[in-house]
Amino acid sequence: EAGVAQSPRYKIIEKRQSVAFWCNPISGHATLYWYQQILGQGPKLLIQFQNNGVVDDSQLPKDRFSAERLKGVDSTLKIQPAKLEDSAVYLCASTKGAQGGAGYTFGSGTRLTVV
């Protein structure tokens, strides 16, 4: 089966600019996650979707970050305006069921550099 697809792989922007990342999960996977991984740290959850509804966005900086999952398939994560501290790898993952502990399949990530 095809894996989790993410694009772009790399993005460099200036602070205060906006940027968007795209994720296409594995077909049939109901649950989708966006994680932020800052250099030297483990992934930190930003938002979790179940189909097209938000389950957990408690750690999403909502003043600048937004995410949507229209039709319960693809998802986009947007940052506007970006700050230097947003430099990180943004990982998308998906699972088949609703139970988050079932083990995830991760995409290769988008590496964002804010200058």
Place this chain on the structure above:
Amino acid sequence: AQSVTQPDIHITVSEGASLELRCNYSYGATPYLFWYVQSPGQGLQLLLKYFSGDTLVQGIKGFEAEFKRSQSSFNLRKPSVHWSDAAEYFCAVGASSGNTPLVFGKGTRLSVIA
């Protein structure tokens, strides 16, 4: 809430030597436990997972991990390390019920020397 501690930030081992990466978790009920590996510029690949049953679990690439409830630990081991094992390793804990997402440790970077 769950949490994971990986005490070792960086470990260096010689090729052919044995390896043990430490992981301690905090969770109020029976956890789901995972080890992931991340090579530079890549996403996370699942090495192995523990849900229930036998506390010694086997994974891919010759890795194994042992769940010790009394020590709240889930250490990763490999009897003989290969140069290609150099990577970042992450331990993660998930809830055994409900819809709680995985929580990751900060990772341990493994270097392999000749």
